[in-house]
Amino acid sequence: MSFALDLFTVIAVAAGLVFFLAGTVGLLRFPDSLTRLHALTKADNLGLGLIVLGLLPQAADGKDALKLVVIWLLTLLGSAAASQLIARVARPGVPPEAPPK
Amino acid sequence: MMDVYMMDAYTIGLAMLVLVLAVWTVVARDSFAAVVGFVAYGLLLALAWVQLGGVDVALTEAALGSGLTGALLLGAAARLRVTERPARSERPGRLTHLVAALVAAGTTSALGIAVLALPDPAPTLAHETAANIEATGVHNPLTAVLLAFRAVDTLLEATVVLFALIGVWSLAPDRAWGGRPGPLHRVDPQGPLAFLARVLPPIGIIVGVYIFWIGADLPGGKFQGAALIAAMWLLAIFAGLSDTPRTDRRMLRLALIAGPVVFMAVGAAGVVIAGAFLGYPEGLAKPLIVLIEWALFPSLALTLALIVAGPPARAET
Numbered sequence: 001m002s003f004a005l006d007l008f009t010v011i012a013v014a015a016g017l018v019f020f021l022a023g024t025v026g027l028l029r030f031p032d033s034l035t036r037l038h039a040l041t042k043a044d045n046l047g048l049g050l051i052v053l054g055l056l057p058q059a060a061d062g063k064d065a066l067k068l069v070v071i072w073l074l075t076l077l078g079s080a081a082a083s084q085l086i087a088r089v090a091r092p093g094v095p096p097e098a099p100p101k
Numbered sequence: 102m103m104d105v106y107m108m109d110a111y112t113i114g115l116a117m118l119v120l121v122l123a124v125w126t127v128v129a130r131d132s133f134a135a136v137v138g139f140v141a142y143g144l145l146l147a148l149a150w151v152q153l154g155g156v157d158v159a160l161t162e163a164a165l166g167s168g169l170t171g172a173l174l175l176g177a178a179a180r181l182r183v184t185e186r187p188a189r190s191e192r193p194g195r196l197t198h199l200v201a202a203l204v205a206a207g208t209t210s211a212l213g214i215a216v217l218a219l220p221d222p223a224p225t226l227a228h229e230t231a232a233n234i235e236a237t238g239v240h241n242p243l244t245a246v247l248l249a250f251r252a253v254d255t256l257l258e259a260t261v262v263l264f265a266l267i268g269v270w271s272l273a274p275d276r277a278w279g280g281r282p283g284p285l286h287r288v289d290p291q292g293p294l295a296f297l298a299r300v301l302p303p304i305g306i307i308v309g310v311y312i313f314w315i316g317a318d319l320p321g322g323k324f325q326g327a328a329l330i331a332a333m334w335l336l337a338i339f340a341g342l343s344d345t346p347r348t349d350r351r352m353l354r355l356a357l358i359a360g361p362v363v364f365m366a367v368g369a370a371g372v373v374i375a376g377a378f379l380g381y382p383e384g385l386a387k388p389l390i391v392l393i394e395w396a397l398f399p400s401l402a403l404t405l406a407l408i409v410a411g412p413p414a415r416a417e418t
Contacts, residue, residue, distance in 0.1 A: 077300060084293035 005057040012054025019047035033090035037083045044079040048072055112152055119145050130189060132178040139174060143167025156320035157243045160312065164328035165405075172335070172409045238387025240318040247322070248390045252379040256368065258324075259397055260361050262404050270348060273412040279349030280417070282410040288341040298340030305333040313398050317391070323398045331406035338410065348413045353403075360400030364393050 019042050026039025052072040059065035122145060126138035143166045150159035193201075230242050230250065237249040247255045273280075288294050306329075313326030337343040346353050367389055371380035381389050 074304070077297065081293045081297040088292075 009054045009058055012050050016047045016050030016054060019043055019050065023047060034087060037087055037090075041079060041083055044075055048075055115145060115149055115152065119149060132181055132185065133175075136171065136174040136178050140167050140171035143171065157241075157322065160320060160322075160325040164325045164332075168332060169328050169405055169409060172332075176409070176411060236386060237381075237390065239390060241316060241320065241322075243320070244316050244322060244390070248393060249381065249386060252368070252393075256361070256364050256379070259364060259401065262401065262408065263357065263361060266357070266404050266408050269408055269412050271412075273414070277413045277416045279347060280413040281347055281415045282345045282407060282413050283338070284414060285344070286339050286341040288339075290341070294340045295342060298336045298342050302333040302337060305329055305336075309333070309402075313394070316394070323394050323401055327398055327401035328405055330402040331409070334402070334406045335409055345407070345410045348407075356403055357400055357407075360397035363396035367393055 023039050023041075023043025026042070027036050030036045030039055049072055052068045055068055056065050059068060119142065122138055122142040126135050126142055129135040129138055143162055147159040147163040147167065150156070150162055227242075230246060233250070234240070234242055234245045237245045239245050239248070270282075309326045309329030311326075312321040312329065313323050314321075316322035316326070334343070338345055348354075368379040371382075372378050374380070375382045
């Protein structure tokens with residue numbers, strides 16, 4: 001059983017690292033801000049999500065596992081809001097955070 | 102203890118990244134880029150402190166050194182944007198270059214010599230702290246040092262942020278004196294920033310109070326907790342959900358000084374009761390430390406947030 005769990009951890013974390021690698025390459029290689037943001041979200045959302053998923057069987061107890069999931073959810077919230085804000089500034093011709101009429 | 106000093110790939114990589122970011126922050130000519138580098142540098146430094154077992158220092162570095170200082174520097178960089186271009190076209194003369202290089206090289210070598218000349222093993226008061234911690238009633242040795250053995254340092258720290266706020270306020274133009282700090286933030290109420298400012302603060306406030314409360318026994322404390330609370334308030338202000346208070350409100354000013362005043366009152370009472378400034382009478386150390394912490398926490402959160410909010414800028418109510 002523990003071998004199966006360890007195997008699961010290795011596979012999930014490795015898959016997460018692939019997304020981090022792809023996101024980093026995209027961040028360095030993509031031509032403009034919007035596509036670079038797109039690359040970055042892959043690392044934050046899927047990469048970190050898969051790493052957290054892989055680490056869940058290794059957590060000491062349910063509390064630690066819950067903390068890992070909460071860290072992932074907070075990162076999702078932060079990166080989603082931040083990339084929306086950056087995208088609004090980066091988009092040509094669209095005023096960032098237009099005030100309501 | 103051995104594994105702490107073991108050089109593994111993670112430690113070496115972290116150290117290299119910290120050094121590279123430090124150099125990049127200094128070399129970057131654009132102040133906004135330099136600030137972003139500084140924030141990333143601070144967060145990596147926090148990881149380095151975790152690696153060294155200094156979780157208390159790591160929390161402080163992340164919350165204050167990188168977080169709030171980063172926000173302050175971003176504000177400064179935004180103000181300097183107007184002068185950025187003319188400043189960049191100026192080329193310092195050869196003499197300036199030479200003097201700067203000499204001063205930098207001298208400082209670096211002096212620091213290097215000082216580090217190399219440190220006695221090995223380093224002088225430590227850790228044993229005395231461990232031997233006397235029982236008398237304070239707290240279990241986190243850092244809290245015992247900061248609020249019992251070296252309480253006077255903490256008193257000065259808590260007072261100096263208040264002086265910093267007075268310094269920030271004194272930059273206000275005459276017509277805005279006593280008004281609300283910073284610009285009025287008009288933000289799309291359905292936008293991502295307003296959404297974040299509605300979802301994050303409940304979580305941030307709980308974490309902030311937890312970090313403050315756990316400080317007696319585990320890494321954490323009032324400064325780190327207060328920085329988090331301040332950040333949550335600032336988030337609501339920047340998202341236009343809340344506004345900064347008028348700085349001439351008496352209640353606000355009382356709240357700002359309440360913490361340091363309680364700290365000083367306890368210290369002065371110590372002269373009479375325990376025979377020394379900030380001396381705690383036998384058996385009362387823990388309740389007095391808790392009292393000081395509870396009084397300082399809200400004052401610090403308010404002070405830190407208002408330092409970032411900036412000088413009073415709007416005279417209207």
